[in-house]
Amino acid sequence: MADSLLTPYSSVLSDLRTPETTPYTDRRYAPPRASDDPRPAFAHDRDRIVHADAFRRLQHKTQVMVVSEGDFFRTRLTHTLETAQIGRAIASLLDLSEPLTEAICLGHDLGHTPFGHTGETALNAVLADQGGWDSNFHSLVVVEEIEVNYAEYPGLDLTWACREGIARHQTPFDLPVTSGEYLRTAQPSLEAQVCNLADVIAYATHDVQDAIESRMLALAHLQTWAEANDCRVWLRSAETARREVPDIQGREALFVRRIRRHMINALIGDVRRTSLRRVAEWEIETLDAARAARAPVIGFGAESERDVQQLIAFLLENVYRGPVIARQAYKARYIMEQLFVALSQHRRLLPQRWREMISPDLSQERVVAYYLASLTDRGAIDLYNELFLPSERSLGHHI
Numbered sequence: 001m002a003d004s005l006l007t008p009y010s011s012v013l014s015d016l017r018t019p020e021t022t023p024y025t026d027r028r029y030a031p032p033r034a035s036d037d038p039r040p041a042f043a044h045d046r047d048r049i050v051h052a053d054a055f056r057r058l059q060h061k062t063q064v065m066v067v068s069e070g071d072f073f074r075t076r077l078t079h080t081l082e083t084a085q086i087g088r089a090i091a092s093l094l095d096l097s098e099p100l101t102e103a104i105c106l107g108h109d110l111g112h113t114p115f116g117h118t119g120e121t122a123l124n125a126v127l128a129d130q131g132g133w134d135s136n137f138h139s140l141v142v143v144e145e146i147e148v149n150y151a152e153y154p155g156l157d158l159t160w161a162c163r164e165g166i167a168r169h170q171t172p173f174d175l176p177v178t179s180g181e182y183l184r185t186a187q188p189s190l191e192a193q194v195c196n197l198a199d200v201i202a203y204a205t206h207d208v209q210d211a212i213e214s215r216m217l218a219l220a221h222l223q224t225w226a227e228a229n230d231c232r233v234w235l236r237s238a239e240t241a242r243r244e245v246p247d248i249q250g251r252e253a254l255f256v257r258r259i260r261r262h263m264i265n266a267l268i269g270d271v272r273r274t275s276l277r278r279v280a281e282w283e284i285e286t287l288d289a290a291r292a293a294r295a296p297v298i299g300f301g302a303e304s305e306r307d308v309q310q311l312i313a314f315l316l317e318n319v320y321r322g323p324v325i326a327r328q329a330y331k332a333r334y335i336m337e338q339l340f341v342a343l344s345q346h347r348r349l350l351p352q353r354w355r356e357m358i359s360p361d362l363s364q365e366r367v368v369a370y371y372l373a374s375l376t377d378r379g380a381i382d383l384y385n386e387l388f389l390p391s392e393r394s395l396g397h398h399i
Contacts (some may be wrong), residue, residue, distance in 0.1 A: 060376035104165030111138030115332035165192035
């Protein structure tokens, strides 16, 4: 279907956006919103997440490069903000709910551990006999149980639609929940689907920039790979950037940033075209039909899907599993494992608030994992130093 034929469908998705009505705006505890608070429900969710402790800690949690390696690299917070920006752009183009999309994007990584996926791998290993560890599910635990925001009840008391979006977050590195109240329909909200793609677009593009600018990856190597594998989203974006920066000698950083910008634009445009085409071809006219669809309505076209998956695989092999990251990961995993053993064997080492969470339904080991996941990279390193390294410094870690 030619793009020109999609014009009649450009307003259809406004009928498929998640409405700010029950059951989507239902909260577990809160009474109806006070009349003196003019914020809509999903904007309220967004604001609660932004002011949460877990959100603030993302600034000192690893995305790929350990935070202590320098202040240039993306952190979990800057990645989250870029995901939200991309999510808002897609939602705006498709006339979906921007506040709900933004809230889901801002909350999707709240449960991640220090040291990125290495911390997650470490907790998954030490909890193997208790069901393992899932940072995606833990994001839901954070907003529902762990955050302290109200005297009367736990968590942030977000709307059902926002919690569903967090619970059903899905990327090559994140698995959605597989049971419970958030699986009422075959597909999550279109806003949640937008977040899933925005997350992928964000990390696939910014990790390339970080890797090249940190010299973990040579631009020429990536260009040669892209040509050999016909990665068109990179090749076309590089061609456009070359016209803008014809002489890249000494300006490689600018050149790569222009490539990233054009890649994001290209992928957002593809998501819009593909999503509108699916709505038309699948004859989706209602929100219920969108949620009952055989596959996500919001998605990449075949070419972009192939290119993005190729790029992620390339990053896995040449950056994420490279020697620099491997050495950081070895140290980080050791720190997490040693802290887990110490805190599991000696309950008194846990701050009081966390000790009080231990119950017949929540084991000490699981609470220790919750506590470790709440730490920043720096917090985990400080706690390790406090427990295991002789030093004159005492009470250096926040209790």
